[in-house]
Amino acid sequence: xxxxxxxxxxxxxxxxxxxxxxxxxxxxxxxxxxxxxxxxxxxxxxxxxxxxxxxxxxxxxxxxxxxxxxxxxxxxxxxxxxxxxxxxxxxxxxxxxxxxxxxxxxxxxxxxxxxxxxxxxxxxxxxxxxxxxxxxxxxxxxxxxxxxxxxxxxxxxxxxxxxxxxxxxxxxxxxxxxxxxxxxxxxxxxxxxxxxxxxxxxxxxxxxxxxxxxxxxxxxxxxxxxxxxxxxxxxxxxxxxxxxxxxxxxxxxxxxxxxxxxxxxxxxxxxxxxxxxxxxxxxxxxxxxxxx
Amino acid sequence: xxxxxxxxxxxxxxxxxxxxxxxxxxxxxxxxxxxxxxxxxxxxxxxxxxxxxxxxxxxxxxxxxxxxxxxxxxxxxxxxxxxxxxxxxxxxxxxxxxxxxxxxxxxxxxxxxxxxxxxxxxxxxxxxxxxxxxxxxxxxxxxxxxxxxxxxxxxxxxxxxxxxxxxxxxxxxxxxxxxxxxxxxxxxxxxxxxxxxxxxxxxxxxxxxxxxxxxxxxxxxxxxxxxxxxxxxxxxxxxxxxxxxxxxxxxxxxxxxxxxxxxxxxxxxxxx
Numbered sequence: 318x319x320x321x322x323x324x325x326x327x328x329x330x331x332x333x334x335x336x337x338x339x340x341x342x343x344x345x346x347x348x349x350x351x352x353x354x355x356x357x358x359x360x361x362x363x364x365x366x367x368x369x370x371x372x373x374x375x376x377x378x379x380x381x382x383x384x385x386x387x388x389x390x391x392x393x394x395x396x397x398x399x400x401x402x403x404x405x406x407x408x409x410x411x412x413x414x415x416x417x418x419x420x421x422x423x424x425x426x427x428x429x430x431x432x433x434x435x436x437x438x439x440x441x442x443x444x445x446x447x448x449x450x451x452x453x454x455x456x457x458x459x460x461x462x463x464x465x466x467x468x469x470x471x472x473x474x475x476x477x478x479x480x481x482x483x484x485x486x487x488x489x490x491x492x493x494x495x496x497x498x499x500x501x502x503x504x505x506x507x508x509x510x511x512x513x514x515x516x517x518x519x520x521x522x523x524x525x526x527x528x529x530x531x532x533x534x535x536x537x538x539x540x541x542x543x544x545x546x547x548x549x550x551x552x553x554x555x556x557x558x559x560x561x562x563x564x565x566x567x568x569x570x571x572x573x574x575x576x577x578x579x580x581x582x583x584x585x586x587x588x589x590x591x592x593x594x595x596x597x598x599x600x601x602x603x604x605x606x607x608x609x
Numbered sequence: 610x611x612x613x614x615x616x617x618x619x620x621x622x623x624x625x626x627x628x629x630x631x632x633x634x635x636x637x638x639x640x641x642x643x644x645x646x647x648x649x650x651x652x653x654x655x656x657x658x659x660x661x662x663x664x665x666x667x668x669x670x671x672x673x674x675x676x677x678x679x680x681x682x683x684x685x686x687x688x689x690x691x692x693x694x695x696x697x698x699x700x701x702x703x704x705x706x707x708x709x710x711x712x713x714x715x716x717x718x719x720x721x722x723x724x725x726x727x728x729x730x731x732x733x734x735x736x737x738x739x740x741x742x743x744x745x746x747x748x749x750x751x752x753x754x755x756x757x758x759x760x761x762x763x764x765x766x767x768x769x770x771x772x773x774x775x776x777x778x779x780x781x782x783x784x785x786x787x788x789x790x791x792x793x794x795x796x797x798x799x800x801x802x803x804x805x806x807x808x809x810x811x812x813x814x815x816x817x818x819x820x821x822x823x824x825x826x827x828x829x830x831x832x833x834x835x836x837x838x839x840x841x842x843x844x845x846x847x848x849x850x851x852x853x854x855x856x857x858x859x860x861x862x863x864x865x866x867x868x869x870x871x872x873x874x875x876x877x878x879x880x881x
Binding site: 323325326327329330332333336337339340341343344345347348351358405408409412413414416420421422423424425426427429430431432433434435436437438439440441442447448449452453481484485486489490493496538541542545546549550551564567568571572577580581583584585587588591592594595598599 | 615618619621622625626628629630632633635636639648651652693694695697698700701705707713715716717719720721722723724725726727728729730731732733734735750751753754759784809812813814815816819820830831834835837838844846849850853856857860861863864868871872875876878
């Protein structure tokens with residue numbers, strides 16, 4: 318009976334634990350192993366190359382370009398998917414009195430749709446020749462630049478597509494955080510006639526810190542993975558890897574160029590960056606949970 | 610003065626609402642236009658001569674029923690798997706004391722931070738070894754658990770008072786019965802909302818299926834749509850938009866029915 322009680326909780330954890338071990342923990346170790354080899358995913362033998370794949374992550378010009386792109390992606394994603402939704406959630410919470418519910422419902426709708434749908438719609442809307450935006454530009458005497466020819470512009474468009482999908486989701490998370498701030502604190506500042514922007518800056522933002530950091534980290538971790546879909550559908554990382562990022566480049570190396578070792582080294586590098594973010598999440602967000 | 614100010618604050622919100630909705634409205638409208646009309650009257654929201662030609666053409670080119678079934682089948686397996694494993698795990702975290710509990714919980718949460726690129730090569734090799742390439746089972750298999758579900762279920766379970774469980778345990782009621790007869794009924798709303806989210810996400814999934822499903826007969830809707838976008842000689846947008854319109858019906862219906870539940874569960878997933 319006693320030993321049975323000890324085993325019981327692990328029986329409940331077994332399905333998740335088993336799946337995570339097979340499809341997550343072992344694969345991470347195996348990818349780490351593969352990152353020290355030269356392999357093409359099919360050949361029966363793998364050549365041990367030591368740290369060469371890692372050296373290439375940082376010295377190969379294409380990889381360097383991709384790493385810089387990734388940094389550019391992160392900055393853009395933070396602005397589009399974190400800063401703007403945060404400002405909008407503050408407006409909805411503190412500056413308007415009606416329609417809060419309606420905005421929530423409407424803003425969330427694009428989150429229901431596949432990023433492939435989003436990529437298709439926006440490649441129509443922003444089509445430099447026949448799209449509606451190009452049409453409006455022409456009518457007013459401008460020319461819509463052909464963004465597929467420019468890595469930087471392509472990155473902006475790909476980020477906008479992800480923004481279309483996740484904006485509502487992040488907005489609702491941040492708004493919920495603001496909603497959980499005790500009402501009497503907000504009331505007290507209105508009685509004291511403290512200007513709203515000062516109340517927000519000095520009281521609301523610090524109190525909402527934990528959920529804001531959660532959304533900020535999610536924006537980077539999920540955003541870089543979300544961008545994958547429109548990238549593959551519209552630009553396939555082009556022109557000349559100009560819109561590729563470290564995740565997309567891992568995929569290209571693994572399943573298009575069949576450079577498994579390089580792909581694995583890139584994946585491990587991404588993982589290390591994400592681990593830093595995980596550490597921040599545990600420190601600032603999960604740290605408050607009772608399971609810590 | 611004050612009300613004028615108020616209206617001004619609504620302006621950015623209305624613009625965002627339009628940016629969210631207009632693309633979809635245009636997409637549906639274009640799916641009822643001929644290719645020619647879609648080029649000539651770009652900004653016309655209502656087609657002058659509505660036609661269902663795009664839908665019939667689509668029906669000739671791809672096996673729509675097969676596509677919808679593949680997608681539905683995959684999403685259902687993934688959703689049921691994630692719900693079951695998530696509920697069981699959350700139950701363990703809530704009602705048992707065991708060694709390394711906080712460490713195991715953090716390990717589960719940490720999986721959210723694992724980029725798919727780090728597991729995709731080994732998982733691809735495993736699915737290929739199991740002969741599950743070109744099968745939606747192969748797509749579903751590595752995805753049968755999800756840390757977000759565990760987090761939300763745990764949060765809901767925390768609202769059930771511990772005293773209830775203590776008394777049940779004194780009466781020696783087996784955990785199996787507590788789980789099925791008491792916890793599951795109480796958790797119904799969050800099971801519905803989390804399930805709806807899982808289903809919609811899986812219905813829309815693209816990245817992992819593109820690696821596993823290469824044969825057109827095994828395609829899911831997003832993969833079929835991608836084929837229309839990258840087809841040689843430019844995209845036939847009205848056709849692609851017809852397929853997209855078919856794709857968004859089910860998620861929209863689910864959202865209309867469970868909207869309140871879904872928005873609540875998102876809120877819950879962020880609250881710490």
